[in-house]
Amino acid sequence: MTASKHDPYRLYLTEDQIPKAWYNLRADMPEKPEPMRLPNGAVATKPDIAPVFADALIDQELDDDTPYFDIPEPVLEMYKVYRPSPLCRAYNLERALDTPAKIFYKFEGNNTSGSHKLNSAIAQAYYAYAQGITNITTETGAGQWGTALAEAAAHYGLDLDIFMVKCSYEQKPFRRNIMETFDARVTPSPSDTTEVGRRILAQDPGSSGSLGTAISEAVERALHVPENRGRYQLGSVLNQVVLHQSIIGLESYEALRELGEYPDVVIGCAGGGSNLGGLIAPFMRDKLTGARPATRFIAVEPASCPSLTRGRYAYDFADTGQTCPLCKMYTLGNGFIPNPDHAGGLRYHGMSPIVSKLKHDGYLDAVAVRQTDVFAAAERFAKLETILPAPESAHAILVAMREAERCRETGEAKTILFGLTGTGYFDMVAYDKFNRGELEDHIPTDEELERGFATIPSIPGIQ
Amino acid sequence: MTASKHDPYRLYLTEDQIPKAWYNLRADMPEKPEPMRLPNGAVATKPDIAPVFADALIDQELDDDTPYFDIPEPVLEMYKVYRPSPLCRAYNLERALDTPAKIFYKFEGNNTSGSHKLNSAIAQAYYAYAQGITNITTETGAGQWGTALAEAAAHYGLDLDIFMVKCSYEQKPFRRNIMETFDARVTPSPSDTTEVGRRILAQDPGSSGSLGTAISEAVERALHVPENRGRYQLGSVLNQVVLHQSIIGLESYEALRELGEYPDVVIGCAGGGSNLGGLIAPFMRDKLTGARPATRFIAVEPASCPSLTRGRYAYDFADTGQTCPLCKMYTLGNGFIPNPDHAGGLRYHGMSPIVSKLKHDGYLDAVAVRQTDVFAAAERFAKLETILPAPESAHAILVAMREAERCRETGEAKTILFGLTGTGYFDMVAYDKFNRGELEDHIPTDEELERGFATIPSIPGIQ
CATH class of the missing domain: 3.40.50.1100 (Rossmann fold)
Incomplete structure (x- = not known):
């Protein structure tokens, strides 16, 4: 050439x-990344995380060998x-x-x-939809991921709850508005709508939030959707x-x-x-x-x-x-x-x-x-x-x-x-x-x- | 095919x-649009509007016959x-x-x-630059045209004054910010920086502005640039x-x-x-x-x-x-x-x-x-x-x-x-x-x- x-x-x-097909770099890594673990030290298996993530996404998450999906x-x-x-x-x-x-x-x-976030948002929303999931939840900081997932959720008719880091929620009303335009529900995090949010607010009532906190709230919300039809989705990591x-x-x-x-x-x-x-x-x-x-x-x-x-x-x-x-x-x-x-x-x-x-x-x-x-x-x-x-x-x-x-x-x-x-x-x-x-x-x-x-x-x- | x-x-x-080449639809119109006129009724000629528009742009403005430029x-x-x-x-x-x-x-x-506004902004800024003009002025409402011209002016190193309809200036600070990021000066219109602005403010101190008013201010500003090196540019019409x-x-x-x-x-x-x-x-x-x-x-x-x-x-x-x-x-x-x-x-x-x-x-x-x-x-x-x-x-x-x-x-x-x-x-x-x-x-x-x-x-x- x-x-x-x-x-x-x-x-x-x-x-x-x-x-x-997507390319799975792990398949060509001579040493694989360390596996995800539970707090007790055990390697996380599909049943462990199945309540949180859609099945097909877990298969992708845990597979270090298949080069293409x-x-x-x-x-x-x-x-x-x-x-x-x-x-x-x-x-x-x-x-x-x-x-x-x-x-x-x-x-x-x-x-x-x-942003690039839409590339994964469409995939994650699709797999949830294909599995019969009705509700997805996520967190967003600057708002790119939240906007992307709102677009994807609107396309597949999924109900979407977004926990937005509180300082961003206040500083970026337009980001919130665009997610709402795609029918997502946006809650400033930490919020009093989750147990973990209430715990963090009790410790620090003036907390301006963090991505890590918003993730905790979104996971809790997903787990509380009746009939196991909620899942959590993450935009990176x-x-x-x-x-x-x-x-x-x-x-x-x-x-x-x-x-x-x-x-x-x-x-x-x-x-x-x-x-x-x-x-x-x-x-x-x-x-x-x-x-x-x-x-x-x-x-x-x-x-x-x-x-x-x-x-x-x-x-x-x-x-x-x-x-x-x-x-x-x-x-x-x-x-x-x-x-x-x-x-x-x-x-x-x-x-x-x-x-x-x-x-x-x-x-x-x-x-x-x-x-x-x-x-x-x-x-x-x-x-x-x-x-x-x-x-x-x-x-x-x-x-x-x-x-x-x-x-x-x-x-x-x-x-x-x-x-x-x-x-x-x-x-x-x-x-x-x-x-x-x-x-x-x-x-x-x-x-x-x-x-x-x-x-x-x-x-x-x-x- | x-x-x-x-x-x-x-x-x-x-x-x-x-x-x-751009295509000039007027060349194929069986009946041409009516010509631009001065307030006294005379058809506007190149010398009449040369202080306001760059020369090459006037040639394009007044030419009903050339099909391609x-x-x-x-x-x-x-x-x-x-x-x-x-x-x-x-x-x-x-x-x-x-x-x-x-x-x-x-x-x-x-x-x-x-938006599409950049297509004309680049052309207008270029022709001014090529003629040795140093300062351009314009108006903007929603801000698309102002943003486009700010980008174009930054590229050609032109000083740009933008009169932004006051209600937009107040409701759309981010639009203003993006124009300023490209080094444009943004003034809410009507303003007290021009004669016509002061006249309109005297009649209606609470005026929220209009495109028509902002145009008047921008034209006046262009005409006051020393040594005939200012020109006004318009995003439509x-x-x-x-x-x-x-x-x-x-x-x-x-x-x-x-x-x-x-x-x-x-x-x-x-x-x-x-x-x-x-x-x-x-x-x-x-x-x-x-x-x-x-x-x-x-x-x-x-x-x-x-x-x-x-x-x-x-x-x-x-x-x-x-x-x-x-x-x-x-x-x-x-x-x-x-x-x-x-x-x-x-x-x-x-x-x-x-x-x-x-x-x-x-x-x-x-x-x-x-x-x-x-x-x-x-x-x-x-x-x-x-x-x-x-x-x-x-x-x-x-x-x-x-x-x-x-x-x-x-x-x-x-x-x-x-x-x-x-x-x-x-x-x-x-x-x-x-x-x-x-x-x-x-x-x-x-x-x-x-x-x-x-x-x-x-x-x-x-x-």
């Missing part, structure tokens, strides 16, 4: 080229409504940086959820979500192949790790199998919530209420809550076990960046490339720009691929703060981190 | 297929950053309506301005804007040709008429030249601002301050201001002279719809097609749905094309009002219309 004379600004694959026809039909997403060549950015590097980005923001998001990487891989390109560096922002895990999947396969051993992978996280760069690799609860199973992952402790002034998203205490394992085994680098630098990169990018990015996505932009600037110094014509996960239309309060010079960085002190680490449980015989 | 076996959900032309290379380069836009087949909507009709829509919302927006129709035409389709009905929302005029351009050419005489064209406007269906076809000022030249158009009178409760956009008192002439000569139908029906259609569409539409765009959706339902009754398998001009991310206050049952329709009474008509000037020897 030779390079084309001129890469288009935006390359759209045809509908026929949308992948027909067919995308069900109805899910593929919905993918066709907004996919393929474009692979973009950032010519304007390249010119402005005066770099010999080629910069590509996979843009997932061209759907109403405004889980293996199943990384699996669904592999569509990002698979399409990127195919589009680059058409252009005769292969990335030297793949960069993604990392909150729970689903976008990153999905984007890198087929490229990481090539690294793990030895086909392309030199590719570099960079996870970019906020310095205010630095799980990969300053966290511990340990079993921890997925939720603050400590009601969920435990995952082996880089974690700041389920009790860690980033400073509420942190506007840049990616606020989860833990990290996808797949991404964590790759980092731990040396296949993936991680870097933490300051949100003031992130917003400056976001605005520069917006003016050049005409897309106002989500603050989350702008973490990847910043590091891609730094990489390209390094190429200017060294003269290397590297091919850089990064994930532009979404748009920032609902983040204007943060942009406005940045423009007024009021955005600050809150880097946790070692003491603050220690307080978070203290909430990581010890499990007899395991850790 | 035979129809393909399966139309894709979204058809993207390739970059090479982006049109290289080459798109300058730098404009084409910027188009490539976000174009071609997809031609979508609304399969989900078709199934839900159980209609034999095929419904296509051209979706212009996949760029950060959130003008012939030049309809010309630039022909890119929508040209791409739609080519994409439908690839599918072996031709629309029986073309539907667009109409505020100032630029999206409608651009969408219909090549199809209307085929009607005017007799190649496709049967195609129907439907302009959809809000019942609360019904220029095409209840307005007068007369010369009127483009602005409330009566400082601009006059256009022959369907108008409610430059003093007409729709009820501030009207949330559905499309609030301009007049209409593109091209669209007006086509309507007047019987080539185009117009229909006025209620905003409560519009929002209901918008939500139904969002749940089926996963795009939350701008309220403006949803006017076209509603009428396309009605047309498809009529096909269900008659059994006709019509091909329907409508323009989905943008997304509704910045309209959540209106959606929320609708969801709470608080959105009402304010249809102007005949007396209210008469008060507007009274502001249409009489011009000796002309009208």
